[in-house]
Amino acid sequence: MYDRILAVIAACLYYGGLVKLGRWWVRQLGPRLIILNYHAATEGDLRQHLLYLRHHYRLLHLESALEELFCPSPPDDVRDRRTPLVITFDDGYYDNYTHCFALACELQIPMTIFLIPGYIETGDRFWWLEPDYLVAHASVSEVTIKGQTYHLNKSEERAALAEAIDARLRFAASVHERETYLMDVRQLLAVPYTVTLEEKSSLPISWAELQIMETCEWISFGGHTMHHPILAYLTDPSEVEYEVQASRAELEQHLASSIRSFAYPVGKLSDIGEQAVRSVQKAGYAWAVTTIDGFNTPRSNPYLLYRFTVDVQQHWLIVAAKVSGIWNIFTNLLRAPMKLLPYLQDNLRAGVVNK
Numbered sequence: 001m002y003d004r005i006l007a008v009i010a011a012c013l014y015y016g017g018l019v020k021l022g023r024w025w026v027r028q029l030g031p032r033l034i035i036l037n038y039h040a041a042t043e044g045d046l047r048q049h050l051l052y053l054r055h056h057y058r059l060l061h062l063e064s065a066l067e068e069l070f071c072p073s074p075p076d077d078v079r080d081r082r083t084p085l086v087i088t089f090d091d092g093y094y095d096n097y098t099h100c101f102a103l104a105c106e107l108q109i110p111m112t113i114f115l116i117p118g119y120i121e122t123g124d125r126f127w128w129l130e131p132d133y134l135v136a137h138a139s140v141s142e143v144t145i146k147g148q149t150y151h152l153n154k155s156e157e158r159a160a161l162a163e164a165i166d167a168r169l170r171f172a173a174s175v176h177e178r179e180t181y182l183m184d185v186r187q188l189l190a191v192p193y194t195v196t197l198e199e200k201s202s203l204p205i206s207w208a209e210l211q212i213m214e215t216c217e218w219i220s221f222g223g224h225t226m227h228h229p230i231l232a233y234l235t236d237p238s239e240v241e242y243e244v245q246a247s248r249a250e251l252e253q254h255l256a257s258s259i260r261s262f263a264y265p266v267g268k269l270s271d272i273g274e275q276a277v278r279s280v281q282k283a284g285y286a287w288a289v290t291t292i293d294g295f296n297t298p299r300s301n302p303y304l305l306y307r308f309t310v311d312v313q314q315h316w317l318i319v320a321a322k323v324s325g326i327w328n329i330f331t332n333l334l335r336a337p338m339k340l341l342p343y344l345q346d347n348l349r350a351g352v353v354n355k
Contacts, residue, residue, distance in 0.1 A: 003313075003314075003315075006314075006315075006318055007315040007317060007318060009330070010315060010317035010318040010320070010321045010327070011317050013317075013321045013326050013327070013330065014317050014320055014321065018321075018324075018326045019320050019321055019324045019326055020324075021326070022321075022324030022325045022326040022329075023056060023083065023324050025325070026083050026295065026324070026325055027081065027082075027083055029295075030297070031069060031072065031297060031298055032083055032084075032295045032296065032297060033065050033066070033068075033069045033083075033084050033085075033086065033295070033296040033297075034057065034083060034084070034085040034086070034295060034296075034308065034323050035062070035065075035085075035086045035088060035289060035296065035305060035306065035307040035308070036053075036085065036086065036087050036088060036307065036308050036310050036319075036323065037088055037089075037090060037263075037267075037289070037291055037307040037308065037309045037310065038087070038088065038089045038090070038310060038311065038312060039089060039090050039091055039093065039311070040093050040095055040201070040202060040312065041089065041093065041095045041096055041098075041099035041100050041312055042095040042098075042099055042201050042312070043312065043313055044311065044312025044313040044314070045312065045316065046099060046100070046103060046312045047103060047107075048316045049310075049312065049316050049319050050087075050103060050107055050109050051107070052316050052319070052320055053085060053087070053109075053319075053323070054107065054109055056082065056320075057082050057083055057084065057085035057323070058080045058082040058083065058084045058085065059084075059085055059086070059087065059109050059110055060084050060085070060086055060110060061086070061110040061112065061220050062086045062088060062110075062112040062220065062222070062261055062287075062289075063112075063220065063260055063261065063286075064110075065084050065085075065086045066261075066286070066287050066302070066305075068084065069084075069296060069297075069298055069300075070298060070302065072298070085323065086110075086112065087109065087110070087111045087112070088111070088112045088113070088114060088222075088263070088289065088307065089111060089112070089113045089114070090113075090114045090224060090263055091114070091115075091116060091119075091126060091204075091224065091228070092113055092114070092115040092116060092119070092120065092204055092205045092210075092224070093201065093202055093203070093204070093205065094200055094201055094202070094203050094204065094205050094206075094209070095201040095202070096113055096205060097205050097209040097210075097212075097213060098201065100113070100219075101212075101213050101216060101219060104216060104218040104219055105216045105218055108218060109218060110218050110219075110220070111218065111219055111220075112219075112220045112221065112222055112261065113213075113219065113220075113221055113222070114221070114222045114223065114224035114261075114262075114263035114289075115205075115210070115221055115222070115223065115224055115247075115251060116204070116224050116225060116226065116227065116228050116247070117226055117246070117247055117250035117251060117254075118226045118227040118228075119204040119227070119228070120204050120205060120206060120207055120210070122204075123195070123203060123204055123206070124204070125195065125199070125202075125203060126202075126203075126204070126228070127169050127178060127182065127228065128166070128169070128170075129202060130165070130169070130182055131161075131162040131163070131165040131166040131169070132162050133191075134162075134165065134185060134186060134189050134191050135152070135158050135161050135162045135165070135189070137189075137191045138152055138189040138190065138191060139189065139190035139191065140152065140188070140189055140190050141153060143161070143188050143189060145161070145164065145165075145185065145188065146164075148164070150164075165185055168181055169181065169182060170230060170233075171230070171233050172229065172230075172233065173233060173234060173235040174229070174234060174235065174236065174239060175226075175227045175229050175234075175239070175243075178229065207254050210254070210255060211254075211255065214255055214256060214257065220257065221251060221255060221257050221259060222259060222260070222261035222262055222263055223244070223247035223248045223251055223259050223261070223262045223263070223285065224247060224262070224263045224265065225243040225244060225247050225265055226242070226243050226246045226247050226250070227243065228265045229243060229265065230265055230266050230271045231243065231244075231264065231265065231271070231272060231273055231275070231276035231279075232270060232271050232272055232273030232275075232276065233271075237275050237279075240273075240275045240276055240279050241279045241282065241283070243279075244262065244276065244279040244280055244282075244283045244285075245279065245282070245283040247259075247262075248262070248283055248284065248285065259285075260285060260286040260287065261285060261286065261287045261288065261289065262280050262283075262285040262287070262288040262289070263288070263289050264276060264288060264289070264290055264291075266291065267289070267290040267291030267292070267307070268290065268291060268292060269290070269292065269304075272290065272304075277303050277304065280303055281303060285303075286302065287302045287303065287305060288302070288303045288304065288305065289305045289306075289307050290304055290305060290306060290307060291307055291309050292304075292306050292307070293306060293307075293308050293309070293328060294306030294308075295325070308322050308323060310322060
């Protein structure tokens with residue numbers, strides 16, 4: 001129901017002309033670059049997204065777009081004046097091979113995929129998918145973790161357990177700590193490590209599949225750490241450097257591509273940390289992208305570039321509204337009264353008491 005409401009709002013913005021106005025306004029502001037951040041490619045309508053974006057924006061490879069943004073060439077009167085836009089996918093899911101690859105070649109749309117070599121090597125399930133998987137496949141009726149007992153026959157306690165596991169994995173101080181905790185929880189819940197064919201689309205891509213994708217001129221790659229820790233929470237600066245630098249080295253060793261761009265895991269400022277930015281520069285990357293919404297300009301920090309996070313499951317009208325800039329304006333206007341609500345309630349209560 002919530003998704004349908006969002007789609008209706010987006011339709012009003014689109015067919016009411018506000019999305020078109022937003023696209024026009026962004027062009028008037030001077031050089032701007034939009035970068036989109038997807039993850040998985042299935043269970044939605046990626047094709048419809050791409051067709052809309054190709055019609056209204058100038059789609060470029062990330063490297064070409066950033067070179068144009070930061071080192072612009074003299075104006076050309078016949079040049080395409082549409083706002084440049086880049087499509088990126090994080091993590092390297094297998095469905096990026098089965099879906100993105102085919103669509104990129106068919107529609108001739110450039111895409112950049114940020115890869116995690118550690119997961120490519122092992123083929124393991126990504127750590128952020130593990131909490132729900134472990135709870136869903138637990139062979140015990142209750143479990144005690146860190147003094148807290150969870151009864152797995154109760155849905156609310158199952159949800160609480162999955163949330164607790166996720167938090168511990170997310171805020172781990174090292175990759176070793178994260179993986180050790182994950183192994184311990186798997187044993188406590190008596191979940192054998194297996195991978196089913198039904199999961200295939202959400203598992204990591206392989207080196208062989210990446211080498212096939214390299215043959216398509218529309219696909220490029222970037223680094224996304226070795227094991228996808230949240231860099232700001234790693235306590236050892238040398239581990240941050242390793243995660244960033246080794247990612248680039250491994251990718252360049254296995255692929256013919258030069259790896260020049262990097263994507264921070266999770267990607268908000270609180271998840272990145274100053275050490276990560278320094279490590280990205282030291283490792284020789286030319287650019288790094290966040291998951292902070294916004295338009296990039298020639299004055300943007302090349303190591304803290306903005307990306308709009310979107311999802312293939314979202315209606316294409318929502319994506320259209322987001323990249324036009326109208327969506328954020330509209331949602332911020334909606335949030336403003338909600339922020340004032342507690343103050344209005346307090347004042348109302350005070351007025352009732354005074355009477």
